[in-house]
Amino acid sequence: MSDATSDTTAYRPPAPPGPLRDFWNSFRENRGAVIGLFVFALFLFIAxxxxxxxPYSPSEQFRxxxxxxxxxxxxxxxRFPLGTDPLGRDMLSRLLHGARYSFFIGVVxxxxxxxxxxTIGVIAGFAPRWLDTLIMRVMDIVLSFxxxxxxxxxxAILGPSLINAMIAIAIVxxxxxxRLTRAAVMSExxxxxxxxxxVAGAGRLRIMFRTVLPNCLAPIIVQAALSFSTAVLDAAALGFLGMGAQPPTPEWGTMLAEAREFILRAWxxxxxxxxxxxxxxxAINLMGDGLRDALDPKLKRS
Incomplete structure (x- = not known):
């Protein structure tokens, strides 16, 4: 009898996986997302x-x-593993420093x-109907362009520069x-x-930002990951058009703009x-797809 009792008390069921482990188990099911995560981590390390x-300063010229x-x-x-540009600057050094600008742009x-x-989405979700309608119509106007x-x-209004390009992309x-935050708040x-x-007496601001908002973070995190790639792409496009980072800044889009006329001579x-x-x-888009699959309970595999 004592042996049976000791066996019963000695057995403990395995503890359920924590939220981070559960997230990782869901995330790694998407192999593309894992590859994207490692590539993103590599570029972050480089940045x-x-x-x-x-090997050299990005602005050092070898005439x-x-x-x-x-x-x-x-x-x-x-001496120059990836060659040099029209001004004799090392391409490898400029590309490595360009990663810093691209990630800085994405984060900011x-x-x-x-x-x-x-913040505006949470306010719209709790605002009176007239204010909610006003906010959403303004957002629709911005999205229509x-x-x-x-x-x-x-x-063009603010003036071409890296800072103004980041402000413009953030507004866009x-x-x-x-819209995403408002929809999540309305459902919660x-x-x-x-x-x-x-009923417990929590204030309006506490309910908005301490009670409801934390339960809306999953889709916001996914949107942030996808917006990161959009920010990098738009910044490169603005730099290519001469409206973003200005030479001699080693930003990837600006590097493309400087090299346009040499595309046939120096690929x-x-x-x-x-x-x-x-x-x-x-890589960021693949990682965003994995985040969406891992954070959305409707998409998790049983």
Missing amino acids: IFAPLLA EHLLQPPAWSEGGNW VVGVASFFGV PSLLMALVLV LQPHFV RTKDYVTAAR WVVTFPGLCILITVL
């Missing part, structure tokens, strides 16, 4: 340690090596757009956060836990910045 990884082809091409030089733009967009065209107009992306505000908080000055933009945006 952080670019000054240590780059005797103008348009030097990549090292493995005919006439290449292993998504941070500004999500902060104001989420093509995003890049709207950003171009705003940069903000309506997406407003009628639930029992909100009624219980109201590498256009190909490598374009590939960096393509790989970064693709």
Whole structure:
């Protein structure tokens, strides 16, 4: 009898997985998302340690090596593994430093757009009908314009620069956060836990930002990840059109703009910045799809 009792008391059922482990188990089912996460982490590492990884300064010119082809091409030089640009600057160094600008743009733009967009969306979800209608009609007007065209107009008004380009892209992306947050708040505000908080005497602001908003974060996180790639792409497009970062800033879109006239003579000055933009945006989009699958309970596999 004592042996049976000791066996019973010694057995403990395995503890359920924590929220982070449950998230990772769902996220890793999407192999594309895992690949995107590792590529994103690699580019983030490059962006952080670019000054240590780059062999030269991004603005240092080697006049005797103008348009030097990549090292493995005919006439290449292993001093410049990815070749040089029309001014003799090392392409590898400029690409590594360009990752810093692209990630800086993505973080700032998504941070500004999500902060104001989420705040306005929560207010619209709890606002009187007339104010809610006014806010949403303004957001619809902004969304009715093509995003890049709207950003171009705003940069033309503010003046071409990297900071003004980030402000313009943040304004363009903000309506997406407003609409998404409002829809999530409208579905949450009628639930029992909100009624219980109201009955318990919680103030309006506490209910809005402490009770309801944390339960709306899953779709907002997914939108933030997808907006990050949009910010990088739009910033590169504005830089290519001469309305974003200005030379000699080693931003990928600006590098493409500087190399347009040499596309037939020196393929590498256009190909490598374009590939960096393509790989970064693709990795973030794949990672965003994995976040959506992992955070949306309707999409989780049973």
